[in-house]
Amino acid sequence: MTNFTGRPAYLQIADDIRSQILEGTLQAGDQLPSEPGLMADYGVSRIVVRQALEVLRSEGLIVKQQGRGSFVREQQPAKKRVLGSLYSERPGSSPFAAAASASGQVPEWDYQSRRTTASKAIADRLNIEQGDPVMRTSYRFLADGAPVMLSTSFEPLAITGGTPIEQPEGGAITGVIPRMDSIGVRITHVGEDVTGRSARPYEAETLVVPPGVPVLVIERTYYDHDRPVETADIIVSSDRYILSYRLAIPER
Structure with a gap:
């Protein structure tokens, strides 16, 4: 010593x-x-x-x-997630399913959807009024049978209510972009804000996050030009993912 x-x-x-x-x-x-x-x-x-x-x-x-x-402790191999190339081609299905399949894993997810009303925080993110009706969907994503990601999404029922995609997982089309395409809502861009924090008990238990390992919280919002059409909170363990950003720079 x-x-x-x-x-x-x-x-x-x-x-x-x-x-x-x-x-x-x-x-x-x-x-x-x-x-x-x-x-x-x-x-x-x-x-x-x-x-x-x-x-x-x-x-x-x-x-x-x-x-x-x-x-x-065995450190989980980091999975690189590249924002710039994630949507380099317009997806025709769930981005998670495509990414997992591309890495040789079998994608699965379970979910629960219900009608509710927008809290102030969600209303601000969706540019709607507090108390407006929204569809809330909670997801647990698995790769090769192991939970790897949690997500909670909110969609304004003013956009999807009464359409074939009102229930996000209720039809043949999955993935926000192809679903919105099917009802004529053209998503033009996606915004993400990433923060880190300690895992909450349910998150730590579900994702098997060891003590002391923080989680990454990705606040993702899809836009049709200036109109937000879906927002979600995504949770992943920080020892399993690298968020790698490659963004195009316009010509002069």
């Missing part, structure tokens, strides 16, 4: 083990030394070792298996 002012011993231990994990000295599935072993290695008490391990668990780097000890 290096003694210097202001750096507690448990953080020095966490720094050392973290470096070994990130540099590949300790790899996914490797077992860390036992608590007595770490106490002997670093010359500290059991409580200091436990504090260091808790830091690493909170960062999602290790997992504790009851009765066995602590192991380096």
